[in-house]
Amino acid sequence: MDVLFHFLFTLMALYAARVHVRHHHLAPLIFAFVATLPDVDHFLGLVARGTLHNIFVTFFFPLILIALAFKYEKYGVFWKQMSILFFLVLVSHPILDFFTSYSVVYFYPVSMQHVDLTNFDIQLNVEGETYPIVSSASAGVLVYAFILAGAFFLEELVEIQDRTHRGFRYALGRLGEQVRSWLREP
Ligand SMILES: [Zn+2]
Numbered sequence: 001m002d003v004l005f006h007f008l009f010t011l012m013a014l015y016a017a018r019v020h021v022r023h024h025h026l027a028p029l030i031f032a033f034v035a036t037l038p039d040v041d042h043f044l045g046l047v048a049r050g051t052l053h054n055i056f057v058t059f060f061f062p063l064i065l066i067a068l069a070f071k072y073e074k075y076g077v078f079w080k081q082m083s084i085l086f087f088l089v090l091v092s093h094p095i096l097d098f099f100t101s102y103s104v105v106y107f108y109p110v111s112m113q114h115v116d117l118t119n120f121d122i123q124l125n126v127e128g129e130t131y132p133i134v135s136s137a138s139a140g141v142l143v144y145a146f147i148l149a150g151a152f153f154l155e156e157l158v159e160i161q162d163r164t165h166r167g168f169r170y171a172l173g174r175l176g177e178q179v180r181s182w183l184r185e186p
Contacts, residue, residue, distance in 0.1 A: 001100040001140070003036045009141070010035035010089055013148035019085065022155055027085070035089040050105035050112075053094040062087035077162045084154045092147040099140025153179075 014020070014028035041052040052058075066087055069079040097104045098117040106115045122134040153175065160178075161171040 001096050001137075003039050006035045006039070006093060006096070007032045009144065010092075010148060013145055014085070014089075014151060017149055017152035017155075019151055019155070022081070031085050031089050034086060035093055038090070038093045047105060047108055049094070049097060049101060049103050050108035053097060053104050053106065054108040055094075055106055058090045058094050062090045077158045080158045081155050084158065085151055088147055088151055088154075092144050095147065096140045096144040099136045099143070 011028050011032035014031055019028050019031070038049075038052040038058060040046070041050060042048045046052065062083065065083040066080070069083040073079045094104050094106060094115075098106075098115050100118065104115045105112055107113060117140070118136045120134075120136050120139070121132060124131045124133055156178070157168075157171050157175050160174045161168065164170065164174070
């Protein structure tokens with residue numbers, strides 16, 4: 001997908017995930033900008049959708065930052081939450097590109113195999129006319145939205161854990177209760 005789409009959609013999704021309430025209006029803006037960074041590999045003589053779109057840069061690198069934040073941030077949640085947001089916006093970028101671009105080299109430099117999920121448009125044929133039901137692009141946007149919506153739940157999870165000083169399992173249970181009570185509220 002194009003750079004502007006990554007920027008705009010990430011911005012809207014992070015606002016919807018209330019990132020601006022928990023942090024500051026600058027946070028969704030900065031992370032929307034971060035979401036466009038992998039596309040720098042189209043320039044500077046790098047491998048397009050390879051050098052900065054691969055699993056090492058967009059998955060393992062931000063995952064290591066989360067691990068470091070959880071290991072070293074003993075008090076407070078700022079770096080834990082920032083590293084989670086960083087992870088979500090980076091990990092979702094190539095996944096959207098799988099559905100909308102033909103050439104994500106996801107395992108670069110280990111393999112030059114392209115990941116391509118652009119071919120499963122679902123159409124309905126009625127009396128010789130075709131009506132599109134699902135295109136791979138819209139399916140990609142759906143997956144992108146789901147991943148970015150994770151920002152809301154993961155940030156809440158970290159906050160519950162910090163507040164209660166209990167384990168991950170306990171915090172997950174509390175988050176489930178909280179979501180159920182939000183759903184019951186008008
Ligand atoms: Zn891209």
